[in-house]
Every structure is written in structure tokens, then in C-alpha cells.
Amino acid sequence: MAYVAAQWAREPRAPDWVENGDARLRQMTQALNSKQHKERWKYSKVQPVLDLIAAPAAAPAYSPLPEGISEIIYPNTQNTAPLGPDWENAPEATACLFYQPCVHVLEVEGNIESPLLIQHHARSLPLVIRLKANASLDLQETMLQDDEQQVQTLWIELETGARLVHSRNIFSKGQHWQYLRVNVGRDASYALHNHSSGARLRRQDVHICCTQPGANAEICSASLVDKANHLDQQIVLEHSAPHTNSRQTFHAIGNSGARVTFNGRIHIHKDCGGTDATLANKNLSLGTGAVINTKPELEIYTDDVKCAHGATVGQLDDDHLFYCSSRGIPAEVARNLLSEAFLKTCIRGPLADDAHAELQSQFKAQDHA
Amino acid sequence: MSLLEVNNIHATVAGQTILKGLNLSIQPGEVHAIMGPNGSGKSTLANILAGRPGYEITAGDVQLNDESIVEWPPHERAHAGLFLAFQYPVEIPGVSNMEFLKASVDAHAYARDEQQVGAAAFIKKARQLAESLDLNPEFLKRGVNEGFSGGEKKRNEILQLLLLEPQLAVLDETDSGLDIDALQVVAEGVNRFRNANNAVVLVTHYQRLLDYIVPDFVHVLADGKIVQSGDKELALKLEEKGYAWLT
Ligand SMILES: Nc1ncnc2c1ncn2[C@@H]1O[C@H](COP(=O)(O)OP(=O)(O)OP(=O)(O)O)[C@@H](O)[C@H]1O
Ligand SMILES: [Mg+2]
Numbered sequence: 001m002a003y004v005a006a007q008w009a010r011e012p013r014a015p016d017w018v019e020n021g022d023a024r025l026r027q028m029t030q031a032l033n034s035k036q037h038k039e040r041w042k043y044s045k046v047q048p049v050l051d052l053i054a055a056p057a058a059a060p061a062y063s064p065l066p067e068g069i070s071e072i073i074y075p076n077t078q079n080t081a082p083l084g085p086d087w088e089n090a091p092e093a094t095a096c097l098f099y100q101p102c103v104h105v106l107e108v109e110g111n112i113e114s115p116l117l118i119q120h121h122a123r124s125l126p127l128v129i130r131l132k133a134n135a136s137l138d139l140q141e142t143m144l145q146d147d148e149q150q151v152q153t154l155w156i157e158l159e160t161g162a163r164l165v166h167s168r169n170i171f172s173k174g175q176h177w178q179y180l181r182v183n184v185g186r187d188a189s190y191a192l193h194n195h196s197s198g199a200r201l202r203r204q205d206v207h208i209c210c211t212q213p214g215a216n217a218e219i220c221s222a223s224l225v226d227k228a229n230h231l232d233q234q235i236v237l238e239h240s241a242p243h244t245n246s247r248q249t250f251h252a253i254g255n256s257g258a259r260v261t262f263n264g265r266i267h268i269h270k271d272c273g274g275t276d277a278t279l280a281n282k283n284l285s286l287g288t289g290a291v292i293n294t295k296p297e298l299e300i301y302t303d304d305v306k307c308a309h310g311a312t313v314g315q316l317d318d319d320h321l322f323y324c325s326s327r328g329i330p331a332e333v334a335r336n337l338l339s340e341a342f343l344k345t346c347i348r349g350p351l352a353d354d355a356h357a358e359l360q361s362q363f364k365a366q367d368h369a
Numbered sequence: 370m371s372l373l374e375v376n377n378i379h380a381t382v383a384g385q386t387i388l389k390g391l392n393l394s395i396q397p398g399e400v401h402a403i404m405g406p407n408g409s410g411k412s413t414l415a416n417i418l419a420g421r422p423g424y425e426i427t428a429g430d431v432q433l434n435d436e437s438i439v440e441w442p443p444h445e446r447a448h449a450g451l452f453l454a455f456q457y458p459v460e461i462p463g464v465s466n467m468e469f470l471k472a473s474v475d476a477h478a479y480a481r482d483e484q485q486v487g488a489a490a491f492i493k494k495a496r497q498l499a500e501s502l503d504l505n506p507e508f509l510k511r512g513v514n515e516g517f518s519g520g521e522k523k524r525n526e527i528l529q530l531l532l533l534e535p536q537l538a539v540l541d542e543t544d545s546g547l548d549i550d551a552l553q554v555v556a557e558g559v560n561r562f563r564n565a566n567n568a569v570v571l572v573t574h575y576q577r578l579l580d581y582i583v584p585d586f587v588h589v590l591a592d593g594k595i596v597q598s599g600d601k602e603l604a605l606k607l608e609e610k611g612y613a614w615l616t
Contacts, residue, residue, distance in 0.1 A: 318422065320459060320461050322421055324472075326420075326421075326447060326452075326453050327444075327447060327469070327472075327473035327476070327533070328477045328533070329444060331442070331444070333476065337468075337469075340463075341461065341462065345462065
């Protein structure tokens with residue numbers, strides 16, 4: 001079956017401002033039917049996501065912008081999008097730029113003391129956050145839990161020496177697709193604290209590029225996927241300059257009947273000596289019948305680099321369980337305590353307390369039998 | 370009424386018979402030392418008492434306060450007053466010591482239909498106990514036994530003993546790997562625990578511990594059975610002669 005973008009299947013028309021026969025339509029259709037694209041969407045259905053891309057979207061709600069952050073709205077997004085279209089690697093996200101009438105850009109200058117809070121509801125317009133040289137920001141992203149269908153695309157650019165701590169707590173239950181693209185510039189540092197639960201369909205695409213020497217990127221992610229829920233994380237960490245670092249740790253728990261997919265690729269380009277990249281993905285399978293697919297990949301074109309990656313799928317440790325029960329802690333309480341501990345090592349940053357409370361309540365609501 | 374009656378138990382681990390008809394009778398207020406060669410089954414006995422999965426009783430019975438406990442899961446044995454200080458306490462990263470101790474104490478309270486101890490009072494008590502055992506209270510914030518030295522792990526076991534106040538404490542080589550000062554601290558902790566209503570089983574290789582915690586009985590376990598029982602003179606004799614003369 002050939003995929004078609006968005007509503008074309010039912011109502012084949014491009015956005016009003018696109019001329020008929022626009023080369024981009026062809027490009028998009030090609031990209032959505034490419035081999036790589038099919039590979040990337042092996043474990044999640046893409047059509048529900050494509051259906052959402054062209055639906056009307058609104059700007060996400062954010063806290064009053066503190067001094068140092070200004071908002072610019074660009075119309076005709078695809079021509080003006082600060083990070084540009086990327087049909088090859090991110091056709092869906094690029095299609096968002098193509099279909100939506102505008103993109104919101106937040107420009108950040110200086111050291112912003114108070115956190116910037118973003119709350120998504122349903123479909124958010126594409127958002128770009130650009131940190132100017134030496135700017136620093138604490139970005140906290142959450143979403144309303146009750147919307148059935150949610151789409152967000154977020155582009156982030158860190159100029160020389162900029163620092164961003166980015167936390168996201170994502171616990172909605174419906175269908176959700178989220179794309180994040182980050183360019184980390186010279187001596188800039190980016191940290192992502194990602195906390196999520198499963199949903200009917202949750203797909204998180206993250207593409208981080210360390211583009212200049214001294215760039216540093218970190219991801220710490222904790223996910224709890226309950227029975228009959230789905231989580232698909234597709235992560236690309238690209239090093240395209242020498243002397244760049246990345247550290248990635250992903251922990252996920254799949255309860256009985258959950259489907260968890262992790263695909264993490266480290267891509268080190270040519271002439272990127274002195275790069276240091278690690279990726280660890282650990283999965284805990286509770287109960288029976290969780291389906292966990294994990295595929296860490298390395299693509300390395302420079303000799304002089306340090307790179308380590310690993311993935312595990314395991315169960316709770318019997319010795320840990322016995323130690324707990326010998327102290328009077330009943331088995332189901334012990335299992336919760338130990339599972340929480342497994343996630344807790346990856347719950348960090350300013351939204352950690354909220355994430356912890358949410359995941360704890362989800363634990364309590366589950367039965368792991 | 371006996372506190373513990375171990376009646377002719379046979380037990381297997383991984384398909385191998387390790388305990389071969391072991392008897393032990395413990396009254397409140399007593400201290401029993403169990404000595405014996407490596408691999409004779411001392412830890413197996415301790416694990417059988419605590420209910421460790423994989424350790425199977427094939428014959429005989431274990432009664433705590435006149436109730437057979439062999440079918441009980443480990444946490445119910447703990448609620449009934451049994452405590453095992455592990456020969457090799459495990460590390461559990463991510464679960465803080467404090468959280469673990471509180472969960473244990475809460476589980477005991479819940480089983481007894483008692484009110485939970487408030488968090489502040491609990492933290493204070495745990496810190497005081499840690500200090501009394503020469504353990505830096507800051508350790509309570511770390512993961513359970515995480516990065517603890519051998520001696521610190523053993524002191525942490527005694528901390529749990531003092532916190533949970535069981536009726537029967539089974540201490541599996543709690544003295545191994547302790548320096549001389551730590552040995553005294555641990556012995557003092559055990560003696561602090563002791564009263565007329567509870568009892569202690571000390572598994573040890575060293576007579577030295579028995580200078581500090583004076584046993585009422587010393588048993589020698591060899592090849593899955595108690596082959597000799599006596600008072601603390603027996604421990605001195607073992608120290609001098611080894612085990613060969615017994616078997
Ligand atoms: N989980 C296990 N799997 C296989 N064999 C075991 C297991 N636990 C104990 N054993 C075996 O049972 C026998 C008794 O072991 P146990 O640990 O009870 O000895 P011990 O008297 O405590 O020795 P030590 O003085 O060295 O601590 C040994 O041969 C040991 O290898
Ligand atoms: Mg032993």
C-alpha cells in the first residue's frame with residue numbers, strides 16, 4: 001500500500017498557498033513511501049499520524065514569556081522554518097511545516113531565570129525555540145491528558161555556548177505523535193529529561209545533532225507502559241563535528257500485554273575525531289506477554305572515537321525480591337518498589353517530582369500478576 | 370512453649386539434598402550458636418527458616434510459636450517474628466535505604482493492624498540507630514547497601530534487626546569481614562536487641578564473637594545434621610581442634 005500524506009487519501013488537495021504541481025508534493029509522497037520510512041514505522045501504524053498532520057492546529061499554551069524571550073510568528077512555514085525541511089529523515093515533521101499555516105518561533109537571549117512552561121493540547125502548531133549565543137533556559141513541557149489525538153513538532157536550535165535543560169512529562173492516553181529535532185552548536189549543551197507512559201499509540205521521534213565542536217547532548221528517559229498500551233521511541237543522535245559528546249539512558253517497563261519499541265541510532269560522521277557517545281537501553285518486562293523490541297544501532301565513519309551501546313530486556317531480580325520479602329514486604333509491594341526504583345534512576349530534572357508521582361499512581365493502579 | 374522447633378527436616382537445593390534430618394529447639398531468651406565446616410548447610414538452614422524460594426523442605430517441620438510455617442511465604446514469616454541477617458546482603462540501587470526500612474516497618478504495622486509510624490519520627494529513629502552502630506546516617510539516603518563496604522552491609526543488617534524487633538533473629542555470619550571495633554559494635558547491637566522473650570541463632574566460624582555474645586548452646590552442623598551440641602566450651606574446643614574429631 002502506498003502512503004499518502006494527511007487528508008489526501010480522502011480529499012486530495014495541497015494547502016491553499018501551494019501551487020498545483022509543486023515539486024514538494026512529489027518529494028513528500030516519495031519520502032513517505034521510501035524503504036527507510038517503512039523501516040522507521042515497522043512497529044507503529046503511520047496512517048493515523050499522517051491523518052493528523054494536516055488537521056487544524058493551535059499554538060501550544062505557554063507561561064507568560066519572561067524578559068529575554070520573544071515570539072515571532074512566521075507564515076508559510078516551510079519556506080521560513082529555521083531548521084529547514086528534512087524530507088529524507090523526517091517526512092512527517094516536514095509535512096507538518098508544509099501543511100500548517102504558520103510556525104511559532106521563540107527566541108531566547110541571556111540567562112532566563114524562571115522556567116518556560118509549555119502545555120500542549122491536542123494538535124500544536126510547529127514550534128521553534130532558538131537559544132542565542134550563551135543563552136540558558138529551563139524548558140518544561142507537559143500535555144493535557146484528556147485529548148484523544150495529539151501531535152506536536154518542536155525544533156530547537158542552540159547557538160554557541162547555549163544551555164538548555166528540557167523536561168517533558170507525557171502521560172496522555174490516546175493517540176500521540178511527537179517529533180523533536182535539536183541542533184546543538186559549538187560548546188552548547190542540551191539535556192532532555194523524558195518521562196512518559198504508554199498510550200493507545202505513542203510515538204516519540206527524537207533527532208539530535210551535535211553540529212559543532214564542544215557540543216554536548218544528554219538524554220535520560222523513563223517510561224512505564226501498561227497493558228495493551230504502546231510506546232515507540234525512535235532516536236537518532238548524530239555527531240557531525242569532532243569533539244562532541246552524547247550520553248543516552250533509556251529505561252522502560254512493559255507490563256503484561258504492553259508493546260514497547262526502542263530504536264536508537266548513533267551516527268558519527270566522517271572526520272569527527274574525539275567524539276564520545278554512549279547509549280544504554282534497559283527494559284523490564286513484568287508479568288507475561290509484554291512485547292519489547294529494542295534495536296540500538298551504530299553508524300560510525302571516524303576511527304578515533306569512543307562509542308558504547310547496549311540493550312537489555314530483563315525481569316526483576318529474585319534476590320532483590322527475597323530480600324524485600326524477608327523484611328516483611330509483601331511480593332506485590334516489593335515488585336512495585338523495585339520497578340519504581342528501576343525507573344527512578346532515570347527520572348531527573350525539574351519535573352522529576354511530578355513524573356514520579358504520576359508513575360507511582362500508575363503503578364498502584366496496575367496489577368502486575 | 371518453644372519459640373522455634375525444627376523437627377527432623379530434610380531439605381534440597383537445586384535438586385541436591387543438603388539438610389538430612391536436622392533438629393533444633395529454641396526457647397525464649399536463648400542464644401544458640403551454630404558452627405560447622407564450609408558447605409555443611411548452615412546458610413541453607415537459615416534460608417529454609419526464612420522461606421527462600423528454591424529451598425525445598427522434603428520432610429520434617431518447622432514451627433514458630435507452635436505453628437508450622439513451612440507453607441508460609443517469607444513476608445508472613447517476617448510478620449510472625451522471624452528475621453534473617455544475610456551472609457551476603459544484596460545491593461538494590463534506586464531504592465533508598467530509608468525508603469526500604471520504612472516499607473519494612475510499614476508492612477509489619479499493616480500486618481499487625483497497627484498505625485504506621487509518622488515519617489519524621491521514623492527518620493529520626495533510623496538515624497539514631499545508624500549512629501548507635503557507627504554507620505553514617507547519610508548512608509540511609511543511598512540505595513539499599515549500594516556501595517557499602519562488607520562491614521557496613523553487616524551493620525546495616527543489625528540496624529534492620531533493631532528496627533524490626535523480631536522474636537527470632539537468625540544471624541548468618543554477621544561477624545565475618547568485620548574489623549575488631551566493628552565486631553564489638555555489632556555484638557553490642559545484638560545484645561541490645563536481646564531480652565527474655567526473644568532468641569538469637571548465631572551462625573559463625575569464629576569463637577571470638579562468642580566472647581561478646583555469650584551463647585547458651587553451641588551446635589555443630591556437619592553434612593546436614595547437628596552432630597554435636599554443648600555449651601560455649603564446645604566452641605573453644607572447636608577452635609583448638611577443628612571439626613575432624615567429630616566426623
Ligand atoms: N542456591 C544454591 N544452588 C546450588 N547449591 C547450593 C545453593 N545454596 C547452597 N548450595 C549448596 O549447598 C551446600 C551447603 O551450602 P551452605 O551455603 O548452606 O553452606 P554453609 O554451611 O553456609 O557454608 P559457609 O560456611 O561457606 O557459609 C553447599 O554445597 C552449596 O554449594
Ligand atoms: Mg553460609
